Amino acid sequence: MSLLIDRRIMLGLAAGGMAAALGAGSAAAAAETAGAVADLTGSATASASGSAERALAVSDPVHIAEMVRTGPGARAVLALGERTVLRLGAATQVKLERYVVDAGGEFTLGSGAILFDRDGPPADSALTISSDYGLIVVRGTTFFAGPSRGVFGVFVETGAVDVTGGGVTVRVAAGEGTNIEVPGAAPTDPVAWGQARIDEALASVQ
Numbered sequence: 001m002s003l004l005i006d007r008r009i010m011l012g013l014a015a016g017g018m019a020a021a022l023g024a025g026s027a028a029a030a031a032e033t034a035g036a037v038a039d040l041t042g043s044a045t046a047s048a049s050g051s052a053e054r055a056l057a058v059s060d061p062v063h064i065a066e067m068v069r070t071g072p073g074a075r076a077v078l079a080l081g082e083r084t085v086l087r088l089g090a091a092t093q094v095k096l097e098r099y100v101v102d103a104g105g106e107f108t109l110g111s112g113a114i115l116f117d118r119d120g121p122p123a124d125s126a127l128t129i130s131s132d133y134g135l136i137v138v139r140g141t142t143f144f145a146g147p148s149r150g151v152f153g154v155f156v157e158t159g160a161v162d163v164t165g166g167g168v169t170v171r172v173a174a175g176e177g178t179n180i181e182v183p184g185a186a187p188t189d190p191v192a193w194g195q196a197r198i199d200e201a202l203a204s205v206q
Contacts, residue, residue: 032064034099035080042074044088067095070112075206083120089113089146089205100125113146115205122159132183134165143172144201151179155193155201163187 037044037060046066047053062068062078068088070076076088081101088094092112099105104125116129122140129136129145133152136145141159146152154163155177163170163178166186172178176190177197193201 033061034064034066034096034101035078035084036061037076038079038085039077040075042090043071044074044076045069062096064096064099067093067110069093083118085115085117087115087117087205092146099127106130109145113144113148113201113204115142115144115202117142133180133185134163134187137162137164144205146201146204148177148179148201148204149197151181153180153201154178154187155198 037056037058040056040058044056045053046056046062046068048063048066056062056068056076068076068078070088070090070092073090074088075090076092078086078088080086080099084101086094086107089112092114093110094112094114095108095110097106097108099107104123105127107127107129109129109131114129116138118140120140126137126139129138131145131152136143136154138159138161141161142157143159143161144153144155144157148155154161154172156172156174158174160171160173163172163180164187165180166184168186170178170187170190172190175192177193178187178190180187
């Protein structure tokens with residue numbers, strides 16, 4: 001089951017976002033562009049520390065150090081390079097702390113749910129996603145992270161991720177998920193998720 005949008009669309013949107021940054025007359029902003037909005041339902045905004053919040057629309061660029069927020073009932077798809085898609089569910093906050101296109105980086109998940117989807121071979125550098133619940137370390141894979149049946153859940157569709165919380169690290173493989181009950185708690189031992197729970201999780205970011 002692949003949730004990726006057409007790669008040609010991703011490439012065009014990412015290039016369009018870079019062009020928009022250049023059109024704004026800022027080479028520095030262009031250098032910090034992480035990607036572009038590939039699809040949007042409802043409202044979404046982006047802002048960096050000390051800057052005004054800006055409303056996002058399809059094809060708008062997103063930049064390093066920006067917090068991207070979706071509104072209630074909204075969905076957003078960010079094309080980050082040629083191989084990487086980040087889907088955001090409703091009322092989600094994600095900060096792009098650092099990002100090397102289609103490689104490593106650091107994101108912070110402040111709230112809500114995401115689906116990270118990268119095609120092709122694993123990256124040379126790990127990408128980390130941190131939240132109040134723990135740390136997710138990934139190279140190349142497809143996984144969900146966010147609220148699921150009353151806990152913070154991480155489900156891996158393809159590949160594997162390491163999830164750390166409460167001083168414990170577990171490796172979650174394809175078809176498996178883990179739960180973190182509350183911030184600071186350890187992740188549970190990975191187990192296969194049933195199709196109903198998988199569908200519920202994916203529906204929250206589609």
